[in-house]
Amino acid sequence: MLCVFCLVYLGMALGRLPGLGLDRAGIALCGAALMLAAGALPPESWTQALDLESLVLLFALMLVAGHFAEARVFDALAHRLASSQRGPHALLAAVVALGGGLSAMLVNDIVVFALVPLLVRGCSARGLDSRPYLLALALASNAGSAASLVGNPQNLLIGEIGELDFLAYSARASVPALVALILVYVVVARIWRAALQAGPATEALPAVQVQPWLLAKSLLAVAGVILGMVLLDRHRELAALLVAALLLPGRHIDSRALFRHIDGHLLLLIASLFVVTAAFASLPATVAVATALQSDGFGPERLSVLVPLALVGSNTIGNVPLVMLLVQVLGDLGTATLTALAVFSTLAGNLLLIGSLANIITAERAAACGVRLGFMDFARVGIPVTVGSTALAVGWFLLLGWYW
Secondary structure, three states: OHHHHHHHHHHHHHOOOOOOOOOHHHHHHHHHHHHHHOOOOOOOOOOHHHOHHHHHHHHHHHHHHHHHHHOOHHHHHHHHHHHOOOOHHHHHHHHHHHHHHHHHHOOHHHHHHHHHHHHHHHHHHOOOOOHHHHHHHHHHHHHHHOOOOOOOHHHHHHHHHHOOOHHHHHHHHHHHHHHHHHHHHHHHHHHOOOOOOOOOOOOOOOOOOOOHHHHHHHHHHHHHHHHHHHHOOOOHHHHHHHHHHHHOOOOOOOHHHHHOOOOHHHHHHHHHHHHHHHHHHOOHHHHHHHHHHHHOOOOOOOHHHHHHHHHHHHOOOOHHHHHHHHHHHHOOOOHHHHHHHHHHHHHHHHOOHHHOHHHHHHHHHHHHOOOOOOHHHHHHHHHHHHHHHHHHHHHHHHHOOOOO
């Protein structure tokens, strides 16, 4: 079982296994199937390992974000940015604010998926190099998503598993997220200053019309999800699912169009990793090692352990697999530890291109539009942003009474 676990997490780090046509979701599914076939989990317990509450909540949030996309709200926001008379630096600041703000309310992966092609088209129409704006969007989506429990998949998992209070979490996480957003603008503006020059406009962007009712419906759905997260301590996934279900009936948007925004690969990846990590956590050797590390003062409740663990883990196996591994293996982590884990694993996602799914989506969507964002493009801005935001976040948590 240990060999299967190691192969699965090696695949998480590499993105594939050499010689096999499997992506991360396929690797995780194969690993889960092998674990179950070998009896690593009793038949009556493996379904409990899935944590359906987290999966249902993520599914519902994908539908809500999909309604935003189908209602052309993203299109309208991107058009307003690109067609304004702002200068290049003011446009960069607006991209950071938009990407960070939307990612605090919606899953950041869906935000960048929707905005990247629109941003490329808008920059091209204004004669601007789209690369600094795309980098700013990716980094801001990670930074902004740290502020809320619905901003990204790992925060959502932590919030559901740990039953964290929505407002209490945001009260602690909003300052590091805001500082990170400021750093994104400063670093991108500094490093890409030569590219932030306005060129001759090439075309006028066609106007985007959003029906008021669809806009209101989208905003009410987001407000409903957040209200449910704030008011409910348990079964928040049911409230979110009800909100998402209310979006389905309608004359203007077909339900099949909304279902196209469901990221089945991500849901499959998370479900499979629940099984793999639960089987690994049940091994006697795993329990013994985890107990020994915590008794020797190497538990994640200390920032001196958690911060480097988040940086390394998020940029190797990924922040979602890292969070699931720690939660499963270490068991009942306290509210303070889970809050810090959510913030630092999210901020760490800005370090490298492979640090978060939002980064990878940005690069892939940009490539489909003819814009190449390479590993070094991300590293040049991601490393200073991550080092600076992580250091300042450490200082913030120390002020709040966390232990180094």
